[in-house]
Every structure is written in structure tokens, then in C-alpha cells.
Amino acid sequence: MSNPKFPKMLDYAAIKQQFDDSSPESPSESFSAPIESNALHFEDDPQPKPKGLTGSRLRSYAFAVLTRREYSKADLIEKLALYAMDRDEVLKLVDELARENYQSDQRVAEIMLSSQKRKGKGPNRIKLALKSKKIDASLIQEELKETDWNEQAYQLKVKKYGAKVEKEPKLKAKQIRFLMYRGFEIDAIIKAITRKEDEF
Template identity: 55%
Template sequence: MNDYPSPPKKIPTGNTLRALGFALLAKKEYSKTDLKQKLLAYGAAFDEVETLVEELAQQNYQSDERMAGMLLRSQIRQGRGPARIKQALKKHDIDLDLAQQEYDEVDWFEQALNLKIKKFGAEVITDPKQKAKQIRFLQYRGFSMDIIMKVVNYKGEEDFY
């Protein structure tokens, strides 16, 4: 261990802060709130970060709407249901209205059914313990009880649409 003090970290301002914002957005999509937190973690001034993030949003480099759509599609690919998706949007401080059209177009029954078949197979289980296991699995994934019960009891010939 050396006895020399570490050099003070340079706090980003002006063009350095702008370059940092662009670098962050080049790697991944961020919500306004997430981008502000990232930039503030570097020690930048709050007012300067606020101004920069608003400017990046106006120039469409940062978009909460794009972030909402990306997050929705990502969560669906991961097998998450409506409740878990709303929770993820809330975590990133994004309003569901920004992805409402895509959200409304999703067939949640089909998503839950595909997830159930992938994990447990297509047959209808009569054993209460196994049925409870399937129900808990789909609840954890964020699906509502009415969809879960339709999926767990789905025999293939009924039409639930």
C-alpha cells in the first residue's frame, strides 16, 4: 500500500458531461430518471444534469417511450406477465401509457399458455399439488388469476379468446 493520496477525481462538466451522456446512451437505452442517476453518480452538478438530460430528450437521443417499448418487449421475452411488467416500468420511473398500445396488443393468455407448456408440458394436471405448483409459477411471473386458471385447465379444444 502506498502512502500517496489518490488524485482527486475530475467532476464532469460541460462537454465532458455531454460526452459521458452520449457514451452511456450509446451502450444502452435509459429512462430520464436512470440517466440522471448515472450522471449524478459521477459527481456532476444536479442543475447541469437536469439541463443535459432534457436537451438529450428533446433531440431524441433519450426517449422514455423507446425505453418503455424496449422494456416491455424484453420482459415478454423473459416470460413475464402484466403485473411484473408494470413493476419493471415503475422501477425505471416510466409511465405505462408510453407503451400502452403495445401492452394492449399482447395476448396474455397465449403468453401464459406458452410459458406453462414450456415449463410443465401441455397436459392438464389433476394432482392438486402439481396444479398448485403451476399456479404459483404463473403468479410469480405476474399473470392474473383468471388467466392462470384458464391456462391450467386448458385442454386445447376450448376457445378462450
């Protein structure tokens, strides 16, 4: 038996309009397609960013950016230029931060070298990664020279294909292509794929 005190059907659209979509548990959301509304897109909107920064505000923002992670000089310039009033001011500020060692391409290069080596990348891929950040590879020239790339290439080859020395030309070619793609020099690659397990 229906209760005359309650309406037979609820007008969900009217309820939704009344509460201006503020309730995330609005009943209509369970039964209807999403309705285009600003309220439904708050979570998708990026956090408000500072705009038109100059002077101390721009400097403060630069420090805030650098406390989160290391930036190359080129990347920091582009990052700050997005929110600064004047690009020339950004260039002067970044030069100053670099002189005072708050920003350092040297540190970024060392971090990238360590990270790329952990990922099994050879010297050629590492130099390309540095170039993409507009960092001079000469900053870590000594570290590149001191790294045993023969050993790096061999360990990567063993991890991917095992310690067995392949005789089949197609399999050898496959290993060579893999190590070349990873950025190793051909000399290190040949040594890696021909090295026997008991050789040191």
C-alpha cells in the same frame, strides 16, 4: 558437484524488490503467498472515470453513455450525476436530451417489454420492472393491451409442466403459483392451466 560461479540459493525477495514486482513471471510468485503491492492490484482497479464534468465535457460524456445503450431518464440522471460538478446542470441536460429524442423512456419501455416477454414474464412483472426504472407503464399501454397474455401464459405453462390438464389440486395450485409469480393475471392463469391441447 556445485558450481562455485553461481550462488547456492537465489534471494527471490531481493530480486522481486529489484524489479519492483513489474515482472508477472517473478519466480517468488510460484513459491510464496501474494505480497500486498499496488502493482498486484492494477487489474482490479476500475477504469478512471471523469470527475467534476461541466458544459461541453458533460454533454460529450452523456452522448458517449447513450451510444452504448438506452437509459431511462432516471437512470441517466443518476449515471451523469456521479461525475458531474452540478446536479442541476445534469437535470437540465437530460431534459434537453429527452426533448431532442437522444434519450427516450418510450424506447426503453419498448425494449423492456420485448425482453421481459421473451423471458416469460407477465404484465404485472413487466409493470414492476418499468416502475423500478421510474418509467410510466402508460407509455406502452397499447402494446400491453395488444399482447395475448392468455396465450403467453399457456405457452409458459406448457413449457414448464407440459400440455396435460392437471386434476390434482396440489399440482394445479403449484402451476397457479408459478404463473402468478411470473406476473400473469388470475384470469389468464386459469385459462392456461385448464386449456386442453386441442383448444385454440
